[in-house]
Amino acid sequence: MKNFTITYIVVFFMLSIPKTMAAQVVISTPSLGFSQACASASFNTYNISFAFSPEGNLGSTNQFIIELSDASGAFSNATVVYTSAQGAVTTSPATLSFSLPTDTAGQSYKVRVKSTAPAATSTGSVSFPAYYKIQDTPFSINNLIETGVYCSGGSYLLTIDNPGTGDNDSPLQYPSLTFNWYKETSPTTSVFVASGNTLSVNQPGTYFAETNYGSCTSNSFSNRVTVSESTTNGTSTINSSLGNPYCASQGSTTLSAINGVSYQWYKDGVEISGATNQMYETNETGAFSVDIDLGDCSTSASIDLDGIGFTSEIDVTEVNMIEDGETLTATVTTTASSPEFKWYFNDTLITGATANSYEATKTGNYKVEITQTVGCDTTKEFQFSVQTAFPNVSDIPNLISPNGDGINDTWVIPQEYVNGANATVTILSAQGEIILQTNNYLNNWPENQLDFKSVNPVYYYVITTSDNKTKKGSITVVK
Incomplete structure (x- = not known):
């Protein structure tokens, strides 16, 4: 009985050896078909290649799985980005494709490959930058106002506008994103300043922000803002949310001033009662301005708002x-x-x-x-x-109305007395003072505005032709 038991154990062990050996498979380190992964809604497919051996050891239900590490390259909380169908991959080497999750953002991601039947795991790939560009359009900072002002010894806070309205697709709507701020050093170059959702500026210059997509190119960048130190006559600008000119039929436009402590808005030089916020909404046209208290100093801004919608x-x-x-x-x-x-x-x-x-x-x-x-x-x-200029009028008028309406604004007389006719034209005031005397009258009197209030002044004219014929009369000036 004892010998039978020993024999049974030995036979069982011998039979189990081939089964254990058949369950083993080795997966190589995956090779990347890319150097960096810059994904977006329009493109998000990346290839890797790997080998496995022996091919015959794969079970019929085997699935290959691609795992994506965290941004530091660790797989402790890996994300599954691809799973093959059972038995779909049986030949080595193999090439598989995967897509990035929308919150991917970092410089040191890795991928690895796992099998399920039998269970095996490759080592991690070389690290690579990976970003999903969930927001990839220009955005606004500083309410699209092109300027900012700070007091001497103080600072000015630049912020990304949120929420996005109209054409402004604010990247702050996506919590996974981070931002870098830059200062221009020339029209085509800039230097990195800081990271974050805001930037406190205490040096003059032109600043802008970009969504941090690492080495990936992107269209997610802001407008430029030129920040300066306040002076006695320092001014800034006002932004209209509907542009300027704007379409009044679309409703009210929102006027925005730069960041400050307090505000007072004006229209056509008249203070607007209760308009003491950073923004002022209006559906009127005209000259708007705002006084801005910056704390230790002040500034002002203005805009001539046109509601036509075109120029x-x-x-x-x-x-x-x-x-x-x-x-x-x-x-x-x-x-x-x-x-x-x-x-x-x-x-x-x-x-x-x-x-x-x-x-x-x-x-x-x-x-x-x-x-x-x-x-x-x-x-x-x-x-x-x-x-x-020299119409063929038949009579000498005795009344003019120089009010700028284009009708009877000047004293227009027949062509035989003007423009080279060699006639002397003299105009006198009621007191006999010579107001005009010329031998080449151009139908242009009075050239300047005549100042009178209630009484219509009367002037007198004398015209002497080249053959010494004389014409005399009066000219009454009315408004």
Whole structure:
């Protein structure tokens, strides 16, 4: 009986040896198909290759697993980033692909490969930088205000704007991200200053922030802010959340000032009651300003807010003089989207005049309306007049109204007395004082504004022609 027992144990041990040997497999250190992993929503696939031996020792249910270390290269809390299907990989060497988790950020990650049947684990790969660029668009700091001011001996706090609104995809929405701050040393170079969500600045210069994606290139960077030490006349700028000009039909825009202790806002030079915060919301246009208390000193800022939503210019003046037979071409340039143009002559729409330019052939009053038809539906207009410097008038007028409206602003007399006709024109005040005397009158009196209040002054003229004929009369000036 004793011999039978010994024989049974020996047989059992001998039978178990092949089974133990068949369960062993060795996996090589994985080889990386990349030098750094810079993942994003548009790209997140990375390859590794490895060998295993012997191939025949793999069980039919075996799965290969790729594990990603932490940012320091440790596998104590490894993350599984890939698992093959059972029995899918049977030939060595093998190449597998994996994707990075969205919170990946560091310079010393490693990967390793494990098998399940039999269980085996490779050594870790060489370390590599790995970042998932969960936010990869420009963002704003300092409320998009281009300047900052600090008092002598003090500092100015730059912050990343949060939350992101409108086009501002704030990276602060993603808690896993960290940030680096830089100071410009030239238009194309900069130096690292510090890391963090904010930066306290006590040296003049231009600063900006970047999301820390290590050696990976990225579009996640901020606007530039130029910070200076406050002076007696130091000023900063104001930012409009809807831009400037802005589309008033979209609602109110938020005006933002730089960081300070207290504020007082003004519109057109008048204090706005209760407007004492860093931001002021308005749907009005005009000249806005703010006084900013920085603690040990103060500064101010201003903005001329335009609610049209686009800019336009016209290349003619309000009053334009032409000779008989001449024409005047007026051209409008605009940033309006898909603009429409309407031209008017003496307040009557000119049929067919829909281009951005118009050739005026008649004297009179003109107007052009520019309407933006895409986006902000708003209209801007320009008015101008076309006059003949020496019109063929038949009578000498006895009344003028120099009020700047383009009508009877100057004393315009027949062509036989002006511009080379060699006629002497004399204008006298009611007291007999000579106001103007010339032998080449240009229809341009009065050239300067006449100062009077309630009584319409009367002047007198004497015109002597080249053949010694004389014309006399009075000129009444009205508002």
